[in-house]
Amino acid sequence: MFDIVVVGHFAIDLIIPLNETKPRRRLGGPPTYVSLSAIKLGSSVSVISKVGGDFPEKYILWLRRKSVDLSGLKINETSETTSFLIKYYPSGWREMILKSRAPPIFIEDLPPSLETKAIHISPIANEVSTDLIKEACSIAPIVALDPQGLLRCFDSDGRMRLHKIDSLDFLRNVKVFKSSEREIKVLTGKDNVLEALGKVRYYGVDVAIATMGERGAIISYNNRIFSVPAAKPKAVLDPTGAGDAFIGAFLTEYIRGESPLWCACMGAAASSFLIEKIGPRGFGGRREIYGRATEVYEKALIIG
Secondary structure (H helix, E strand, O other): OEEEEEEOOOEEEEEEOOOOOOOEEEEEOHHHHHHHHHHHOOOOEEEEEEEEOOOOHHHHHHHHHOOOEEEEEEEEOOOOOOEEEEEEOOOOOEEEEEEEOOOOOOHHHOOOOOOEEEEEEOOOOOOOOHHHHHHHOOOOOEEEEOOHHHHEEEOOOOEEEEOOOOOOHHHHHOOEEEEEHHHHHHHHOOOOHHHHHHHHHHOOOOEEEEEOHHHOEEEEEOOEEEEEOOOOOOOOOOOOOHHHHHHHHHHHHHOOOOOHHHHHHHHHHHHHHHOOOOOOOOOOOHHHHHHHHHHHHHHOEEOO
């Protein structure tokens, strides 16, 4: 049995950091960042994903060396791997342009023998259906969701924008919900983040989290709302994957029975180490993450 299974596309990210003009090619996607964050804290992680024939063999070897189980990875030699050009601006704005997209992940791609304590579903380019989210409930007691890829649509040139989803009934199958502040507002149609969290919780979600970058996160559970400050990194070089690192650390602690507030503090700490380097190589050690998480926990506030 695995601790966590991550469902979603790996990606080849072409990242243009602040004050630079040349893209840096990096392995990306939620399966990368969620897995490495969770494994760093002692979880066993498997991935269900699809890539194209252009997915470098060196990425597969590197992931295996990092103890990521890739038995659920399917390689379609005639397709391309999902790829984004990502540019960051001083204002904090991130521009994303879809360059290619791997095949969708279907319900039948979930192995019938799969056993796990938690499934985290995190599409990035409409590769997962809401039916798959419902099916995940029959596999794991905890289904976590980052809805980013459900909200994205792409223009003819690949430029990404967000759109609202008509029905949110699929949230009834979700125990842990995590999204960015912008995405949860679009998803729910609420301009106020607290109201947006409340609407998500209305569908029976146990824990709802909105991440807000350098302003930290807000977490709602057990009819309480907490403000969790961001952990302070030594430098901010690349925020790509920060939200995925957050939920990887969160779920690792959550399946161990820790309080959601502490889990969120661990998420804040893990993501702060990631952004100190470009790409998926900035994960801190377990002791370092616990140290920063303790500092965050001492500053967390009840706001509702």
